[in-house]
Amino acid sequence: MEKTLTQEADYTYLEKGEGQPIVILHGLMGGLSNFTGVLDYFPENGYKVIIPELPIYNLPLKSTNVKAFAEYLHAFLAFKNLNDVILLGNSLGGHISLVFTKTYPELVKGLVLTGSSGLYENSMGESYPKRGNYDYIKAKSEEVFYDPAVATKEIVDEVFETVNDRNKLIKTLAIAKSAIRHNMAKDLPEMPTLTCLIWGKNDGVTPPEVATEFNNLLPNADLYWIDKCGHAPMMEHPVMFNEILHDWLKVKEY
Secondary structure, three states, X not given: OOOOOEEEOOEEEEEEOOOEEEEEEOOOOOOHHHHHHHHHHHHHHOEEEEEEOOOOOOOOHHHOOHHHHHHHHHHHHHHOOOOOEEEEEEOHHHHHHHHHHHXXXXXXXXXXXXXXXXXXXXXXXXXXXXXXXXXXXHHHHHOOOOOHHHOOHHHHHHHHHHHOOHHHHHHHHHHHHHHHHOOOOOOHHHOOOOEEEEEXXXXXXXXXXXXXXXXXXXXXXXXXXXXXXOOOHHHHOHHHHHHHHHHHHHHOOO
């Protein structure tokens, strides 16, 4: 992503635009560049987009969990003096958004989940090889998308580097286990925050039935499908993703 990262205090983030703040949370294997389409579109349409770099591999192992990341987000928003935010999360980022919204509902104006964990997900999990096999990692990375070509060499290289770094691998597995343990099914009916669900019909990580369950459990959710799309709609179909989200925001008068 050819954008300038801001580094202040303990935080590294991208910020662009003015207006209603949309705070984006990336996934476990996802980077800030996954949201290039969102970052290019919404600041041109009256929104401030902020993408903090989550400390996925920088916290002590005992604090490497979904709840700790939600507290990190709370500290970041306080540092930036932000409230009434719209949280947009993909995969683990969606799960963090849910935990944050449950804990600090007064700070969240709207919630956008795409391929979110929090109920059920398939992942590489324990199937990571002890010694990285590049072809295996490439195949698993491609499975995340409907179109395997979206898994560029840059993306595959980053995943390969992660699973071959012992510290990162241990923390990756710790986060995956934390996400499984922190199931949100019992919490969702008590969360009235307006929520937009944008889901790939061909998501193999958080399958379509996960989106349907989110929609059924959340009191104020709207579910939108994108066909021929996997786990990261904002990457595979950025134009359609932006149109769906922008229309939803306008209807909700955000």
